[in-house]
Amino acid sequence: MLTTIADLRSFTASQHRAGKTVGLVPTMGALHSGHLSLVRESNKRCGTTVVSIFVNPAQFAPNEDFQRYPRTLENDLLLLQKDGCTPNGKTEVFVPEISEMYPRGFDTSVHTGSISQVLEGRSRPAHFQGVATVVLKLFLASQADTAFFGQKDYQQVCVIRRITADLNVPLEIVMCPIIREPDGLAMSSRNRYLTAAQRQQAVVLSQSLQLAETMLRSGTADSAAVQKAVTEKIQTAPEAVIDYVSIADPITLQELPAVESEAVILLAVRFGTTRLLDNLHYVL
Numbered sequence: 537m538l539t540t541i542a543d544l545r546s547f548t549a550s551q552h553r554a555g556k557t558v559g560l561v562p563t564m565g566a567l568h569s570g571h572l573s574l575v576r577e578s579n580k581r582c583g584t585t586v587v588s589i590f591v592n593p594a595q596f597a598p599n600e601d602f603q604r605y606p607r608t609l610e611n612d613l614l615l616l617q618k619d620g621c622t623p624n625g626k627t628e629v630f631v632p633e634i635s636e637m638y639p640r641g642f643d644t645s646v647h648t649g650s651i652s653q654v655l656e657g658r659s660r661p662a663h664f665q666g667v668a669t670v671v672l673k674l675f676l677a678s679q680a681d682t683a684f685f686g687q688k689d690y691q692q693v694c695v696i697r698r699i700t701a702d703l704n705v706p707l708e709i710v711m712c713p714i715i716r717e718p719d720g721l722a723m724s725s726r727n728r729y730l731t732a733a734q735r736q737q738a739v740v741l742s743q744s745l746q747l748a749e750t751m752l753r754s755g756t757a758d759s760a761a762v763q764k765a766v767t768e769k770i771q772t773a774p775e776a777v778i779d780y781v782s783i784a785d786p787i788t789l790q791e792l793p794a795v796e797s798e799a800v801i802l803l804a805v806r807f808g809t810t811r812l813l814d815n816l817h818y819v820l
């Protein structure tokens with residue numbers, strides 16, 4: 537396990553000298569099958585994979601769950617070993633302390649533009665700045681060739697693609713599909729906060745996205761009609777409080793009045809104090 541940026545740099549340099557490409561899977565730990573699917577994809581495409589585990593304080597607002605965010609390092613390491621993510625000793629883990637990532641005197645952050653101000657940005661104004669800063673630090677520290685992120689955090693991937701392109705970071709971003717529980721709930725480290733009743737109700741998220749897809753495929757192009765049906769479906773869950781239902785352009789995330797051939801439908805819904813995200817990328 538690597539804990540310093542200097543060790544991470546020399547690890548990557550040794551891999552590059554050995555002719556291997558390096559994939560990076562940035563995580564905040566509390567690993568589940570969604571994370572493991574990213575590791576597997578990285579192992580498939582790259583010679584070596586670095587999984588970073590770091591609960592990044594900069595992306596949490598003071599009223600959010602930084603303190604109670606699940607920290608399950610031992611189990612995370614076991615999962616990475618057990619799941620066959622390390623078939624040829626391919627995976628290295630980077631677990632820095634906060635003081636390694638943000639040493640005394642740290643005073644810089646990445647300002648993200650308009651793409652970070654919609655959707656999540658409305659209720660979490662400083663969130664993407666914190667994500668962009670830590671992700672850019674991880675890119676630079678790891679010197680990885682490719683980085684892997686889950687589609688569940690669709691806007692996060694768009695923001696990271698934007699900063700990577702705008703700042704000419706020489707690294708490829710790969711977005712991997714959402715991994716779901718058998719009943720359709722998108723896997724998330726925050727699902728464990730749900731009560732049993734909320735967990736049952738949370739299935740409406742994926743069901744409402746399926747409904748949207750059915751409507752679009754059967755010819756309803758009007759976004760307002762789809763948005764209304766999705767909203768009504770989510771509201772059948774007694775504890776669901778909708779933050780947004782958006783039908784947007786897959787790259788700019790600007791709302792689309794009508795869907796022609798492609799759109800992303802994005803949801804954020806609260807159950808008690810737990811805020812869940814889900815989305816569906818629709819292509820005709």
Ligand code: PAF
Nearest residue numbers: 562563564592667670689
């Ligand atoms: O998606 C996450 O877990 C985090 O936002 C990330 C990308 C690891 C940055 O802290």
